[in-house]
Amino acid sequence: MLETSEISSTIRMIHEEHLDMRTVTMGINLNSCVDSSFAKTCDCVYDRICRCAGRLVEAADRTGARYGVEIVNKRISISPASILLEGEGRTVDDAVALANALDRAAESVGVNLLGGFTALVQKGMTRGEALLIDSLPAVLSATKRVCASVNVATTKAGINADAVMRVARKVVETAKASIADRGFGAAKLVVFANQPEDNPFMAGALLGPGEAECVINVGVSGPGVVKRAIDRLKKRVGHPRLDQIAEEAKHTAYRVTRVGELIGHEVAAALGVPFGVVDLALAPTPAVGDSVGEIYQSMGLERIGAPGTTAAVMIINDAVKKGGSFASVSVGGLSGAFIPVMEDHALSQAVTEGSLTLEKLEAMTAVCSVGLDMILLPGDTTAETIAGIILDEAAIGVVNRKTTAVRVIPVPGAKVGDEIDFGGLFGGGTVTAPKCPGGNETFVTAGGRIPAPINSLTN
């Protein structure tokens, strides 16, 4: 039998430290639904999702109940939807019809979000991909569950500056199209560099071209578990060294990831589909005690954003990856520390207080697992400003051979300092802005492609 201390620590993780399965995401390839009749394509999409994922929620809930671990979200990722829009004569109305079919299917099987309304345009853009991007304002304001992503850069391809500008305009238009929801549509759109093809987390979930027909990927979280582990370390040793903190975080990440590995295997077996990856992401929720920012505070950063914050992010991100990689047969997705400002009360508070700026967040994204995520911008933020933000993030990702992303919401009518609350997991926060938002127009509209960096030439 296990040691008493081992049993107690596991129970503590589940009951007191917010350990949960953040998402069980079923990836479904929809490429076989291409038909010369677009109505038939949409019908096929709906039917295939319902057929593949009809038992997803029940299987996930049953497995969660068996272990007494909450599976917070059951979700679906699909193969890039742009492929379904490639046919001759397709229009924005067709894209909206497709998104509506996806939305209805997601509702029908009981999942809260569906990702993969995606275009991969890092090197060039097809008709279907251009159409998908152009349809984003209509799609994201008309649907509830559909999440979109656009990959504008990879280390191998460089950065597609034409695509960056095009999608930046759509970010602004999407926020305006969902003005009744304070621009919430833009919260369901993320722009990537080096987008992972097995990411189970929203809004960037996707079943990439190299993936199986149908697969289960899981996302585990647990920032509260890591924070409490560091707090206990401090209680034990007083003032721990940074290597002691890193070691504690690594071991904790191992234990958290194992829960995902266990439950993911069981759900996949119950549904008769392959198990894909565990994505161990320290993904916060707006709840106190479930915050990545609180980890940095426990590490000794009283004010998040103070010099040293980037190093703290690096320590935790690296520890999470090391612990997670040993825990799972296949770690994938984003795996690391997220810093979604609105979804993390401590980060959000730091932005409100002014200690955490957009520029500091950008520095942190060089060492975290994603990028500028869930950031509220003033309503008059221009597409050129957003394009510049995307280019900067993509540059960080491309050169460092890592994923970076931008998910910003230019809230219609809002000014710096305004408080916005989307509720639920999306959280709330204070509108912020770059210190120097303009003066980049000539550069960001120049178009073309930023060539792949020299360190991409690895063959």
Added chain:
Amino acid sequence: MSMTYLVTVVASDRPGVVRDVSCALFDMGGNLLDVRQTIVGGIFVLNATVSFDSVADGIDAMRSSITTNVLKALAADKPDVCVRPVANEEQSRKQSSGNYVLAVTGSDKPGRVYKISSILASYGVNIEDWRYDSRDADHALSIGLVKLPDGVSREELENALRKELSPLGLTTSLRHENIFRATNEVGPIAALLGE
């Protein structure tokens, strides 16, 4: 005829008790199959199954001999010894799969284990291992490895335990054993799941 016995030894604790018990059994031709030894309340407690290839003088005579020899080996340690033959069907009974770990925490009060075990018995739950540690009287901990019968779900039993135990200030957790093994052991998850 070979025979297996369960030998329970309770004695004052000191270095060398296990050596003296195992020596006594070895000298009689016994082979230890399973040994569980611990210290409870400062007292040495050992449970062991031991097999003998031959019990020529009969099962009861061998039982008496084991008792006598172990008592003699621990003469200075105030020993109590209980020896019981183990039937073949008992030997073949294996620990079942599908085990759950029950943990109940709260302040130490008389009758607590009785209350918990009564609820478990009423659901037909078999306790396969049990620990109770009340050294911290405010956070006394009961941990049991239990087997749920068919038709009883984890949630149902946990809810029943909570309904009865919460008014007593006790916190209950019932989780499948695999979650504890997954988070504390090193090894492929597939092995836990029998894949």
